[in-house]
Amino acid sequence: MARIRLILCLLCFFCHYSQQAVDLLPPTSIELAAINVELSESQKTQKDLFNGAPLVTCEDEDDTRAFIQTISPASPCGKKCFLLQKCGAGAPNQTDFCLIFLPSEGTLSYKQASLYQLTIGCTDDLEPVATKTMTINIINNSPPVFQNQNLPSFATIPASTAAGKSVFSVAASDSDGDPIYYSMTLSPATPYLTIGYTDGIVKTTQDLKYLCENTITANFQATDKINSPITKTVTFTIDKANTAPTITNLDTTISIDENTGPGPVRTLTVLDDKIGTPLTFHMTSVSGSGLELYSFDPTTKILSTKSKPNYERLDTRSVTLYFEVTDGYCTSPQYSLTININDVNESPVLTPSDRKIIEVFEENIVTPSGVTLTDEDINDSWTYSLVSSQEPRLTVDPSSGDIITTAPIDIDKNTVSKTYTVKFVATDKKGKVSNTATATVTIYDINDNPPYFKSKSYSFAATECTDPGTPLGKVVGDDDDSTYRNNDWLVYGGGGGKMSVMSDGTVILTQACVDGETGS
Numbered sequence: 001m002a003r004i005r006l007i008l009c010l011l012c013f014f015c016h017y018s019q020q021a022v023d024l025l026p027p028t029s030i031e032l033a034a035i036n037v038e039l040s041e042s043q044k045t046q047k048d049l050f051n052g053a054p055l056v057t058c059e060d061e062d063d064t065r066a067f068i069q070t071i072s073p074a075s076p077c078g079k080k081c082f083l084l085q086k087c088g089a090g091a092p093n094q095t096d097f098c099l100i101f102l103p104s105e106g107t108l109s110y111k112q113a114s115l116y117q118l119t120i121g122c123t124d125d126l127e128p129v130a131t132k133t134m135t136i137n138i139i140n141n142s143p144p145v146f147q148n149q150n151l152p153s154f155a156t157i158p159a160s161t162a163a164g165k166s167v168f169s170v171a172a173s174d175s176d177g178d179p180i181y182y183s184m185t186l187s188p189a190t191p192y193l194t195i196g197y198t199d200g201i202v203k204t205t206q207d208l209k210y211l212c213e214n215t216i217t218a219n220f221q222a223t224d225k226i227n228s229p230i231t232k233t234v235t236f237t238i239d240k241a242n243t244a245p246t247i248t249n250l251d252t253t254i255s256i257d258e259n260t261g262p263g264p265v266r267t268l269t270v271l272d273d274k275i276g277t278p279l280t281f282h283m284t285s286v287s288g289s290g291l292e293l294y295s296f297d298p299t300t301k302i303l304s305t306k307s308k309p310n311y312e313r314l315d316t317r318s319v320t321l322y323f324e325v326t327d328g329y330c331t332s333p334q335y336s337l338t339i340n341i342n343d344v345n346e347s348p349v350l351t352p353s354d355r356k357i358i359e360v361f362e363e364n365i366v367t368p369s370g371v372t373l374t375d376e377d378i379n380d381s382w383t384y385s386l387v388s389s390q391e392p393r394l395t396v397d398p399s400s401g402d403i404i405t406t407a408p409i410d411i412d413k414n415t416v417s418k419t420y421t422v423k424f425v426a427t428d429k430k431g432k433v434s435n436t437a438t439a440t441v442t443i444y445d446i447n448d449n450p451p452y453f454k455s456k457s458y459s460f461a462a463t464e465c466t467d468p469g470t471p472l473g474k475v476v477g478d479d480d481d482s483t484y485r486n487n488d489w490l491v492y493g494g495g496g497g498k499m500s501v502m503s504d505g506t507v508i509l510t511q512a513c514v515d516g517e518t519g520s
Contacts, residue, residue, distance in 0.1 A: 054096030058122030077106035143227035178224035212330035245272035250335035261305035276327030350437035
């Protein structure tokens, strides 16, 4: 039973296939409703090139289809950009087709291909293909044009215009109906004016009394994003514009001497149109030392030093100050003033100026004066010189400033000390002389004199009955040194024969004498 059913099915299929393969006369024909159609190069959406009506009609008693056999040129859009699809009811034995543009499949460009020639074919897939040729003309897209053909190159905007007001228009139109987009660049660049991206209307963003410009040049562009933008340059004059105050004697470098001041350094020259509030100044410095040394009086416009400048202070040796001035609406550019401190040779200073306690011993003297030299000048050198000395042999060393003698000093006999004053100064290498320093020097006696006997000889008498140990008398000596530190203290000693000298000068008999005997 299954085998019989299979045979019957095969017979039925063969009969149906044979019926489809039979060609019914007459042969296929083709008709075009138009041989020329237009398409804009700016077309961005799918479009029926014959406005919804059939463009191609294939006629045959058999089923037919239409297709694009060839297209020239093949780029930038080719067969992939165009599609034939059935449309309309169609008469008996006729099949209608519409020609559709597919923008997603390619780009139209009038410059690259101003037309496409298509060979359209109709076929029933049995008889020879019937063909006809047609042309698709690419329509060049036109750029927008300014609606006002006499758009002025100059215009005036009152400085009193408030924010959000329309002040100008560069509206344009496009014959192709393309959307138009606007842009504007300003010179000098300013945020006070803006243009509507889609309407071309120029408006203020802020009150123009803050604009601070006399003129602004605007370069406008309008584009359909297909063609090159159209442009227009307009110069706007701001009527009664407020301008920023200016300072005419800055952006420069000046020098002042150290140790001068406090006092004026520079008076600023300020120009202003008197529009706005009273002027406000702002002074800054990169380093804090700049504001520490300098001050500015906005009323007198005088820049002054607060204290005496000092070249040796590195952080203020060269200072740059920055200034801005505003009238409440417009602020000046930032100006600078660099102030360099000139090095002025300064006198060395000796301290203390009166050195009272210097104690030395007689003979050759080399002793520090106890006076310190200071000099603010860098890498300077000095020479010391004598002003006066109560002792001609006391002077000052020219290199070290020590108190020295030119010859040994021996104070008077039996004198403990003598005091002298020595006055001296220091002179730097550029000839600046210091204050006078006075050193008070006390010179003390030293034990430099030998003792001596007051008599060249002494005679003593003794008898044979004189006991040994008996004092016979004294020898007397002296010393020209003073009592300072017992420099004149004498110690006796010696002896001879039957006598001996004790430490206090007493002569003692050491052995018994013989009558008539002499000795020394």
